[in-house]
Amino acid sequence: MLDVDQKHHLHPWEHMGSWKEGERYAFTRGDGIYVYDGAGRRLIDGPAGMWAVQIGYGRKEMADAIAAQVMELPYASPWSSTTAPAAALAEKVAAMAPENLNTVMFTTGGSTAVDTALRTMQFMNNRLGRPGKKIIIAREKGYHGSTYLAASVTGKERDKSCFDFEDRLVRFLPDVNPYIRPEGMSEAAWCDAKVDDLERLIADVGPEYIGAFIAEPVLCSGGVIIPPEGYHRRTLELCRRHDILYISDEVVTAFGRLGHWFASEEVFGIEPDIITCAKGITSGYLPLGACIISDRVMERMTGADHDVLFPNGYTYSAHPVCCAAALKNIEIIERDGLLEHVRAIAPQFQERLTALESSPIIGDARGMGLLGCLEGLIDGRNTPLDVQRTLGARLDEACEARGLIVRPLINMCVFSPPLTISPEQVDQMFDILTDAISEVE
Numbered sequence: 532m533l534d535v536d537q538k539h540h541l542h543p544w545e546h547m548g549s550w551k552e553g554e555r556y557a558f559t560r561g562d563g564i565y566v567y568d569g570a571g572r573r574l575i576d577g578p579a580g581m582w583a584v585q586i587g588y589g590r591k592e593m594a595d596a597i598a599a600q601v602m603e604l605p606y607a608s609p610w611s612s613t614t615a616p617a618a619a620l621a622e623k624v625a626a627m628a629p630e631n632l633n634t635v636m637f638t639t640g641g642s643t644a645v646d647t648a649l650r651t652m653q654f655m656n657n658r659l660g661r662p663g664k665k666i667i668i669a670r671e672k673g674y675h676g677s678t679y680l681a682a683s684v685t686g687k688e689r690d691k692s693c694f695d696f697e698d699r700l701v702r703f704l705p706d707v708n709p710y711i712r713p714e715g716m717s718e719a720a721w722c723d724a725k726v727d728d729l730e731r732l733i734a735d736v737g738p739e740y741i742g743a744f745i746a747e748p749v750l751c752s753g754g755v756i757i758p759p760e761g762y763h764r765r766t767l768e769l770c771r772r773h774d775i776l777y778i779s780d781e782v783v784t785a786f787g788r789l790g791h792w793f794a795s796e797e798v799f800g801i802e803p804d805i806i807t808c809a810k811g812i813t814s815g816y817l818p819l820g821a822c823i824i825s826d827r828v829m830e831r832m833t834g835a836d837h838d839v840l841f842p843n844g845y846t847y848s849a850h851p852v853c854c855a856a857a858l859k860n861i862e863i864i865e866r867d868g869l870l871e872h873v874r875a876i877a878p879q880f881q882e883r884l885t886a887l888e889s890s891p892i893i894g895d896a897r898g899m900g901l902l903g904c905l906e907g908l909i910d911g912r913n914t915p916l917d918v919q920r921t922l923g924a925r926l927d928e929a930c931e932a933r934g935l936i937v938r939p940l941i942n943m944c945v946f947s948p949p950l951t952i953s954p955e956q957v958d959q960m961f962d963i964l965t966d967a968i969s970e971v972e
């Protein structure tokens with residue numbers, strides 16, 4: 532399977548030409564928190580696919596719900612019609628989202644949800660007669676997707692260096708990771724410094740030119756970076772003061788990863804203007820994303836005039852089969868009490884994670900809910916992160932040999948297992964990590 536694949540299939544973020552045997556998995560099936568490869572090896576899926584498979588693999592009721600919708604109505608144009616699953620899912624998502632976010636635009640995934648959020652801001656400001664208020668403030672290391680606009684607000688240097696992105700429209704804030712704060716600085720002082728970064732940037736650029744601030748509640752692909760206490764609340768306050776839309780990118784954090792439907796309000800105590808989500812909305816069984824918009828933004832988009840065209844959307848927006856999958860996925864999360872389960876199991880997960888910091892090669896073991904990251908020890912806390920570039924890959928190899936997949940990210944590795952993971956399986960996962968670290972040390 533891998534031979535054919537290598538000849539004809541270009542993967543996301545592929546190291547073209549340098550792919551080697553053993554570097555890629557060929558999965559044949561999944562069951563619970565496990566995936567199986569061609570050789571019949573069973574592996575714990577540490578990253579839940581790509582931060583997605585909340586309810587675990589092999590759920591027959593998902594297959595039944597998907598099949599039933601395919602037979603009933605596999606597709607309908609989202610331009611000229613709606614369908615029962617699309618209407619029901621929009622109502623459900625609006626009810627789960629923070630109180631004043633009641634309008635849902637469905638997209639094909641996370642990148643298109645972010646695109647839609649940013650275009651909403653542009654459209655709103657054009658409608659309000661302030662076409663200059665369009666600059667987007669994003670953050671170094673943030674990841675928001677791979678369409679042109681979503682990639683333009685992504686703050687990963689390596690990825691940006693390969694293309695010509697929309698730099699005119701975007702400004703980046705420095706890393707907020709408390710791990711890299713100067714020796715001796717308290718977390719509160721670090722928070723002050725990071726909020727000051729935003730305040731200064733707004734003053735430098737001029738608030739009349741800034742349309743949106745986009746942030747992940749926990750910055751995930753950049754290395755599970757948890758902002759200092761109070762950061763989101765204070766940055767939201769700054770945005771409100773300057774009439775800048777606050778876009779919370781919850782593509783990873785929504786649908787249970789932190790033990791709540793949405794992390795913005797329930798974990799970080801903020802009500803953003805727009806929330807973007809995807810992945811966990813269907814547990815990855817089918818592709819779907821959503822951009823959830825506040826009543827105030829909707830009012831400002833339409834104004835007194837009720838016949839306003841918003842030319843944005845996709846052939847597969849609100850795809851009825853994907854919406855049916857999302858409804859069944861949400862029903863399973865509710866019925867099986869998975870949010871409560873995550874809240875109950877997270878302390879054990881985080882305690883085992885933190886214990887890994889005792890290794891001489893681990894500098895920081897951080898996480899929240901069922902999100903975790905191990906970062907290699909860096910020599911003097913502010914040296915560039917390329918010091919131990921291969922740590923992620925070495926840990927990945929050592930874990931794989933013991934039956935666990937992790938996601939290597941240069942000198943880090945991250946994991947976010949299915950939400951169904953049991954206490955015994957958490958122990959199994961961290962026993963493997965402990966062994967793997969000892970091998971790599």
Ligand code: PLP
Pocket residue numbers: 640641642643645674675676677747751752780781782783809810
């Ligand atoms: N936003 C965040 C925070 C993400 O982590 C991702 C993907 O990992 C995206 C957006 C892009 O989502 P997609 O790959 O579904 O387009």
